[in-house]
Amino acid sequence: MHYLTIKNNQPVLVKEIPVVSYMAFLILNTGMVSESTARHCVNYFGYKEGNAIKLICCIADDTDHQIYVSSCLVETGNPYHSFSAKQLCFEKFEREIHENFGIDYSDHPWLKPVRFSHDRFDKNKEIAGYPFYSIDSEELHEVGVGPIHAGVIEPGHFRFICNGEQILHLEIQLGYQHRGIEKLFLDVKSLKEKATLSENIAGDTVVGHATAFAHTWESLCNFQTTPDIDFSRTIALELERIAIHTGDLSALCTDIAYQLGSAVFGRLRTPIVNFMQEWCGNRLSKGFIRPGLNRFPVTRELADRLLEVLDTFEPDFTEMNVELSNLPSALSRFERTGVVSTEDAITIGVVGMAARSSGLKRDVRNSHPYSMYPRLNHEPVVKHHGDVYSRVQIRREEVFQSIKHIRELLKEIPEVSPSERDNLLNPGTNLFTLSLVEGWRGEICHAAITGPEGELLHYKIKDPSFHNWMALALAVRNNEISDFPICNKSFNLSYCGHDL
Amino acid sequence: MYNNLKILYHQGKQFIPDVTTAKVPGIFRGRPVISLVKVDESRLQATCPTHAISANPVSIDLGKCTFCGECAMAFPDKIQFTTDYKISTNEREGLIVKEGDDQPIAINPEKVRKEIHSLFGRSLKLRQVSAGGDNSCEWELNAANNVQFDMGRFGIEFVASPRHADGIVITGPITENMAEPLQICYDATPDPKLIVLVGTDAISGGLFSGSPALNRSFLDRYPVDLYIPGNPAHPLTVINGLLDLTRRSF
Ligand code: SF4
Numbered sequence: 036m037h038y039l040t041i042k043n044n045q046p047v048l049v050k051e052i053p054v055v056s057y058m059a060f061l062i063l064n065t066g067m068v069s070e071s072t073a074r075h076c077v078n079y080f081g082y083k084e085g086n087a088i089k090l091i092c093c094i095a096d097d098t099d100h101q102i103y104v105s106s107c108l109v110e111t112g113n114p115y116h117s118f119s120a121k122q123l124c125f126e127k128f129e130r131e132i133h134e135n136f137g138i139d140y141s142d143h144p145w146l147k148p149v150r151f152s153h154d155r156f157d158k159n160k161e162i163a164g165y166p167f168y169s170i171d172s173e174e175l176h177e178v179g180v181g182p183i184h185a186g187v188i189e190p191g192h193f194r195f196i197c198n199g200e201q202i203l204h205l206e207i208q209l210g211y212q213h214r215g216i217e218k219l220f221l222d223v224k225s226l227k228e229k230a231t232l233s234e235n236i237a238g239d240t241v242v243g244h245a246t247a248f249a250h251t252w253e254s255l256c257n258f259q260t261t262p263d264i265d266f267s268r269t270i271a272l273e274l275e276r277i278a279i280h281t282g283d284l285s286a287l288c289t290d291i292a293y294q295l296g297s298a299v300f301g302r303l304r305t306p307i308v309n310f311m312q313e314w315c316g317n318r319l320s321k322g323f324i325r326p327g328l329n330r331f332p333v334t335r336e337l338a339d340r341l342l343e344v345l346d347t348f349e350p351d352f353t354e355m356n357v358e359l360s361n362l363p364s365a366l367s368r369f370e371r372t373g374v375v376s377t378e379d380a381i382t383i384g385v386v387g388m389a390a391r392s393s394g395l396k397r398d399v400r401n402s403h404p405y406s407m408y409p410r411l412n413h414e415p416v417v418k419h420h421g422d423v424y425s426r427v428q429i430r431r432e433e434v435f436q437s438i439k440h441i442r443e444l445l446k447e448i449p450e451v452s453p454s455e456r457d458n459l460l461n462p463g464t465n466l467f468t469l470s471l472v473e474g475w476r477g478e479i480c481h482a483a484i485t486g487p488e489g490e491l492l493h494y495k496i497k498d499p500s501f502h503n504w505m506a507l508a509l510a511v512r513n514n515e516i517s518d519f520p521i522c523n524k525s526f527n528l529s530y531c532g533h534d535l
Numbered sequence: 536m537y538n539n540l541k542i543l544y545h546q547g548k549q550f551i552p553d554v555t556t557a558k559v560p561g562i563f564r565g566r567p568v569i570s571l572v573k574v575d576e577s578r579l580q581a582t583c584p585t586h587a588i589s590a591n592p593v594s595i596d597l598g599k600c601t602f603c604g605e606c607a608m609a610f611p612d613k614i615q616f617t618t619d620y621k622i623s624t625n626e627r628e629g630l631i632v633k634e635g636d637d638q639p640i641a642i643n644p645e646k647v648r649k650e651i652h653s654l655f656g657r658s659l660k661l662r663q664v665s666a667g668g669d670n671s672c673e674w675e676l677n678a679a680n681n682v683q684f685d686m687g688r689f690g691i692e693f694v695a696s697p698r699h700a701d702g703i704v705i706t707g708p709i710t711e712n713m714a715e716p717l718q719i720c721y722d723a724t725p726d727p728k729l730i731v732l733v734g735t736d737a738i739s740g741g742l743f744s745g746s747p748a749l750n751r752s753f754l755d756r757y758p759v760d761l762y763i764p765g766n767p768a769h770p771l772t773v774i775n776g777l778l779d780l781t782r783r784s785f
Binding site: 151152154162163182183186187188189190210211213214216218219222223225227228230231232235236237239241295298299301305309312313314315316317318319321322330351354355358529531 | 546549561563605662664668669678681713715747748769
């Protein structure tokens with residue numbers, strides 16, 4: 036066997052991961068992805084091992100709930116054949132490996148820097164001097180926006196090439212938010228610091244990333260979560276989904292100048308985030324999720340309060356949605372705008388909500404379940420047009436689905452088990468583990484490697500945005516530039532989650 | 536039309552009538568109060584993930600605190616968080632709460648530049664720059680403008696161009712890659728202008744203070760007019776901070 040088969044959150048010894056020749060590594064991983072659309076790369080990264088770079092590739096199979104892990108040793112100097120030439124979904128992983136370690140590829144389509152990290156291999160490359168694609172023509176013009184955007188959002192630079200109003204090409208330049216966060220996971224000593232750090236990876240996905248970190252850490256420490264821990268986390272994950280999806284519906288209405296929708300969805304988000312504050316003291320759930328702990332257990336009283344919040348939320352949310360879906364002026368903006376075809380989604384490896392809007396049944400809650408999801412028998416919501424409206428519909432239906440899940444869970448509240456956290460301070464030695472969590476945006480993957488003392492040797496975070504930014508660049512082609520805002524909002528990707 | 540009216544009717548009145556006295560429900564970690572009870576100070580310091588707690592006398596630097604509540608849970612007799620969300624100030628030292636203190640955190644009127652009241656007291660347009668912010672403070676700044684908090688009623692708004700702005704609001708620890716865009720934005724803003732820091736990361740670098748991927752030299756060059764702490768800062772903290780700075784009375 037050239038690979039090791041693991042499950043979500045299953046720790047293994049690093050030395051059990053087969054180390055194969057580069058050629059075998061390439062054929063194995065690109066082959067697995069090409070054989071079935073149910074297989075996709077959830078993480079592919081390098082780290083220093085002695086003088087060499089060790090590459091680890093993780094392919095998840097959505098039908099049999101397995102993750103296939105293989106590895107290979109490479110060196111800077113001689114160029115390698117790229118995975119991307121065979122399967123485009125690896126392109127960004129390889130760009131990152133190139134950027135960080137200087138590994139060269141002979142046939143990579145585009146070795147553009149991913150985030151201009153401060154510890155990049157080639158210090159001569161600077162964010163300021165980056166050569167954007169350009170087209171020399173009398174008819175075409177370029178539009179550049181950012182890094183500071185018009186609204187109150189994170190920075191990134193977008194360079195459009197347009198023919199009149201029509202976008203021919205969009206190039207997205209990120210990296211402005213790079214804070215060196217993966218490296219900080221190794222540098223900060225205490226578990227509390229690491230947990231706090233995980234909440235600040237992407238502030239709109241606090242529960243998602245903090246849960247992924249908690250799972251990673253617990254698995255390194257061989258800690259079995261108790262039902263009450265899983266219960267709180269599952270509810271928090273679904274509430275985060277409801278809050279952000281609702282807020283995104285508001286933002287989409289804002290961008291088509293539909294004031295009523297904008298105001299109503301915007302205000303409907305408020306009771307949900309305020310409930311989070313009542314529950315844990317923070318509207319975005321910071322300070323809530325900690326490895327091995329259930330800091331804010333669900334009580335019957337709190338559950339009744341949540342049911343009350345949902346009972347008043349749901350009719351208003353339904354009413355606004357009915358109105359929106361009957362509004363021709365809104366539909367004419369949403370429908371057939373910003374299309375990502377199923378083929379493109381597969382080719383570039385789109386995940387999460389965006390993948391499900393383009394006909395892919397990709398949802399970690401279903402394919403690699405954790406916490407309470409096995410009990411909920413979660414079935415992904417899938418749409419097929421891949422347009423802005425599909426992404427609107429997915430949000431709407433997922434909100435209803437999350438409410439249903441929460442109601443189902445609240446029927447029975449598990450007892451709070453006494454926490455035994457002692458072993459959480461001593462992760463196992465020489466381990467590798469991988470945790471997948473479905474955040475509201477999509478698949479979050481955290482991977483960790485420990486050394487001979489149980490210390491973290493490498494920590495790798497992958498936000499769903501890492502895959503999905505390319506989907507946005509493809510979605511806007513041949514659309515009017517005035518539709519860019521709704522295309523962008525319909526994905527609502529993370530800058531800091533990407534830049535790390 | 537009838538449907539629209541029905542929707543509007545079902546929404547009811549959402550705005551908070553008085554944002555200066557509104558109460559926040561449930562658990563909320565605002566200004567801490569530190570009692571004079573003796574505790575093992577080094578153990579207390581060790582509970583804090585961001586090294587915000589100093590010993591002898593025990594104090595919490597709200598410019599470093601992420602309001603996680605760990606210290607209060609481990610030492611409930613020593614530290615308690617009140618629901619007082621008015622924790623913005625114009626002095627960096629004003630963010631340090633010492634044991635025995637139980638006073639509101641306030642603006643020092645001596646330190647407010649003269650032109651702030653006269654020029655920005657009725658209308659304030661701000662350009663926001665996210666310099667490594669994780670989108671939580673940005674999210675709350677947007678929320679400050681929603682139908683509930685409705686900061687616009689005080690004439691305070693975010694604008695798209697620095698040339699239309701009276702000042703800049705910075706979130707995030709200021710990454711190396713944002714240092715130059717931030718400077719360009721500052722230079723493009725007409726004088727006189729304000730600098731407001733929102734959130735722990737902007738104020739002290741927070742958890743990221745040790746990261747070599749930051750470049751905070753911008754803050755060495757210019758005085759800061761207002762510190763709004765939090766992780767993220769609550770909309771009520773933001774609105775009250777801006778009002779207290781710019782208005783003599785309202
Ligand atoms: S609440 Fe603030 S002072 Fe207390 S432990 Fe958390 S970060 Fe430290």
